[in-house]
């Protein structure tokens with residue numbers, strides 16, 4: 001059995017956001033689940049580098065495009081590794097192997113007779129890398145409501161793909177293969193799009209940036225393949241097309257292509273299958289569109305304006321608010337994104353939502369189960385797992401139901417339902433302990449009954465760790481280690497078995513999985529306030545009135561100390577005139593507490609207080625930094641001496 005899953009390949013015009021992380025996390029979860037099932041998984045992701053918008057982004061920064069895309073691709077790769085994404089292949093569309101694949105694919109298209117030379121006259125949006133008809137434009141601009149940017153007039157000889165010919169075949173294919181396009185409501189959108197009539201699609205551009213058309217195709221001098229066509233072929237490149245026949249036969253067709261809704265109907269659900277039909281290649285088995293993550297109702301976009309939550313600062317916020325490790329914060333983010341909204345729907349990304357899930361589902365339901373049981377094993381059984389062979393039938397059934405629930409949901413990428421099934425099982429586990437009251441059994445001296453209850457509870461925890469492993473891999477490792485497993489080989493089949501924890505196994509050191517602190521902090525504000533230079537140019541315009549709502553004051557640092565357990569935070573006492581305030585500032589990478597006393601700073605005096613690492617913070621100190629370089633943090637300080645409390649306007 002093989003399983004080939006893909007994410008879109010990302011434009012490298014700006015750094016990844018939690019939005020781009022969403023598709024990648026979803027694909028990683030599926031890949032991990034299928035690996036647990038023992039399947040031969042190919043999980044491919046990568047970067048879409050041949051777009052004009054990447055060149056523009058490089059030019060804006062005064063950089064050489066090739067050097068720029070290389071550097072950005074590396075950033076994406078590192079970001080995914082940091083999010084515990086276990087991809088098997090990372091393709092860059094500037095790679096030689098991809099050029100080979102695109103050219104071979106175009107030769108196949110040409111042979112099919114469905115490529116013809118024509119002239120394109122029309123509008124092009126560089127931001128969306130999409131051609132539009134005059135009547136599609138809105139006020140002469142790009143009709144995509146998320147874009148609305150100026151379009152450019154293009155008039156050049158190009159190759160067209162005879163897309164119009166494939167309408168009926170596509171409709172028939174969609175009809176015959178109900179699981180091909182998901183979710184279902186999007187399938188109807190695609191059907192309507194096709195019924196509205198497909199226009200032949202322009203598949204080349206005149207440019208020096210991109211994959212050159214194969215020289216065997218006549219009159220294609222100076223032409224490169226249109227970036228969308230080139231990008232879609234990446235799915236073949238990763239499967240070994242065209243040279244590695246063995247790999248290609250093994251992995252193609254892909255089992256699942258994952259992407260957001262905006263690139264579904266026009267590209268992945270119609271153009272791509274039609275081109276594959278023309279080239280005589282099998283179609284992917286599933287093409288699945290998820291929704292958009294938004295902030296304030298606006299799509300989170302790499303290069304867009306407004307607040308751009310990026311994974312790093314979001315994880316920092318979770319760590320600061322809860323005191324958990326980076327690994328747990330990451331698993332909380334992965335869990336939150338898949339649990340919070342049904343795959344396919346839009347969702348509003350919020351720090352409060354994430355911390356809410358952390359507190360209720362992770363610390364409470366999952367963490368509690370572990371932390372109730374392990375101390376009892378330590379206390380009543382000297383830390384050794386008791387021996388018994390009788391499973392609790394209800395709990396055993398609940399475990400099997402949860403495993404089957406996840407399996408069903410994974411087929412249609414319904415992650416939310418899959419996690420709900422697992423969480424019903426965790427609730428059953430917690431109820432089991434309430435009902436059986438092992439502490440009462442210990443008191444009454446019913447040793448056999450106590451063994452049975454403790455063993456069943458431990459089994460439930462083992463299965464829970466396995467079930468959550470695709471979504472929260474490091475948490476599963478930690479739970480298993482606390483259960484005393486060393487080098488345990490997980491496999492999905494173990495979710496249906498009972499009695500795998502060896503009797504007599506010595507449990508590990510119980511440590512809080514998802515530690516809790518005051519949850520009342522202003523998480524949304526902190527996600528929004530994460531330092532981020534890349535969005536500065538495109539911040540929304542605000543009125544003077546809105547600006548005046550911010551009470552900026554000159555303050556003087558009169559005390560500074562480290563915050564225990566947080567190497568980036570300092571606790572400062574700041575005098576702002578008549579008042580002294582405590583403020584927690586993430587500046588410890590750049591300042592020693594001793595450097596700060598006596599320094600004049602600028603503070604936001606009317607920021608909603610938040611509790612960070614147990615310290616109540618009553619304001620924010622302004623500082624700038626070069627993104628990614630924590631040593632560059634520099635506090636804002638008045639140019640001349642001003643009294644404490646003086647207003648800054």
Ligand code: MSP
Pocket residue numbers: 007008009010011012018019020022023048231232233234258259260261262263291292293294299300301302
């Ligand atoms: N390069 C094309 C895709 C080519 S695939 C053959 C592209 N790139 S992109 O950088 O704009 O990334 C698009 C993908 O990033 C979306 O399809 C989606 O998977 C993910 N997302 C980017 N922002 C997102 C949200 N705000 N919410 C959800 N997904 C997001 O289009």
